[in-house]
Amino acid sequence: MEACVIHGAGDLRLERRDDPRIGDLEVKIRVRAGGICGSDLHYLAHGGIGDFIIREPLIPGHEFSGEVAEVGARVTKVKPGDRVCVHPGRSCGxxxxxxxxxxNLCEAVFFMGSASKFPHMQGGFCEFVTAIESQCFKVSPTLDFTIAAFAEPLSVALHAAHRAGNLMGKNVLITGAGPIGQLVMLAARRGGAASLTLTDIMDQTLAIAKKQGADQVINVSAGSADLDAASKAIGGFDVVFEVSGVPAALNTAIDAVARGGIIVQVGSLPGGGQPINGNRIMAKELDIRGAFRFGNVFGDAVACLDRGMIDVSGLLTGVVPMAKAADAFAMARDRSQHMKVMISF
Ligand SMILES: [Zn+2]
Ligand SMILES: [Zn+2]
Structure with missing residues (x-):
């Protein structure tokens, strides 16, 4: 089979690999669509993300859907021809x-397309992958593969919303209007948020956020004065989702959140220590919570997509065949033109 392989910073190759074989409890999936995630972009641009560094060639990709090609003797949940979303994580239980x-906090979790463990668990940007049947979530035969491939990032968003707790009637700020920020917005809306404010440094992404239903968008590229005013007007945001992964944005969140409010750190901050205004955490009595990947919400995300409860189609800005994977990565990096870019296989 053909596979996209990252060998290090800036080094993406298309290579031939052996077709995978399956065990009795495994499913072989013909990958059909794979979304490029910010973490995939980091792996290619820098050879790592945060504290996870590529130490051997890595097939990236953890947001994908496909068609069941073959099932092991003891698999009962899916059969060849079924359309599935694949949960990219295997936890130990x-x-x-x-x-x-x-x-998601499993000490022995394997996550596809991630360099968090060595040997790395290879990802889904290739023609065939194997998964155990519990990782396969069947969808309707009519659901587009590209929509199904949103199950993973939508799970991240649903998990972040769960970490925030009850959002009903809350004024919510989301710092970072990339794909995850926008999905968090859709999740928070479904969770009953009264108002949704998104910040970013790009007008183009904020324009998409507005189209997707943001009540207020603020460009913070020139500073946070407008955000400060918006925060003051409502006595501070009840909940802030920090999705950008920019250290300065976490401090912005600490300023913009209401006294006694909640900050959920969703974005990957750079590895190592960051200067954080810790005194304000104490003085405002803030809850700062991490949201790492997702827990048990993958099935919920699949159901939301399959039943059309959350419409993610406005976030898909490009689909590129695997032979042009390098172009797909370049498009995904270009935030002025693109939101979610997918590779088709
Ligand atoms: Zn991702
Ligand atoms: Zn475990």
Whole structure:
């Protein structure tokens, strides 16, 4: 089969690999659509993201859908021809976080297309992948593969919303209007948020946010004066989702959130220590919570997409065949033109 492989910073190659074989409980999936995530872009641009560094060639991709090609002898949930979204994580089910219902915090989790563990678990930007059947979530035969491939990033958004708690009637700020920021917005809207404000440094992404239903968008490229005013007008935002992963944005969040408010850190900050205005966390009695990937919401995300409860189609700005994967990565990096770019296989 053909696979996209990152060998290091700036080094993406199309290579031939052996077709994978499956065990009795495994499913072989013909990948049909794969979304390029910010983390994939980081792997290609810098050879790593945060503390996860590429140490061997890595097939990226963890947001993908496909068609079941073959099933192992003991697989009962899916059959060849079924359309599936693939949960990219395999948690152990035994460790303390797993037993407490937080499989995303599993100490032994393998996550496809991630360099968090060595050897790396290879990802989905190739023609065939294998997964255990519990990773496969069947969707309607009519659901477009590109929409189905939003299941993973939508799961991230739903999980972030869960981490914030009850959003009903809350004034919500989302810093960073990329694909995850926009999906968090859609999730928070569904969760009953009273108002949704998005910030970014690009007018183009904010324009999409407005189209997707943002109540207020603020360009913070020239400073946070407009955001400060918006925050003051409502006595501070009840909940802030920091999605940009920019250290300055976390401090902005600490300023913009209401006293006693909640900040959910969704974006990947750079590895190592960051200067944070910790005194304000104390003085405003803030709750700062991390949201890492997602826990048990993947099935909910799949259902939202399959039943049309959350419409993500406005976020898809490009679909590029695998032979032009490098172009797809370049498009995804160009935030002035693109939101979510997918590779078709
Ligand atoms: Zn992702
Ligand atoms: Zn575990």
């Amino acid at each position: 035994q460790c303390r976080p797993c037993r407490e219902g937080r499989p």
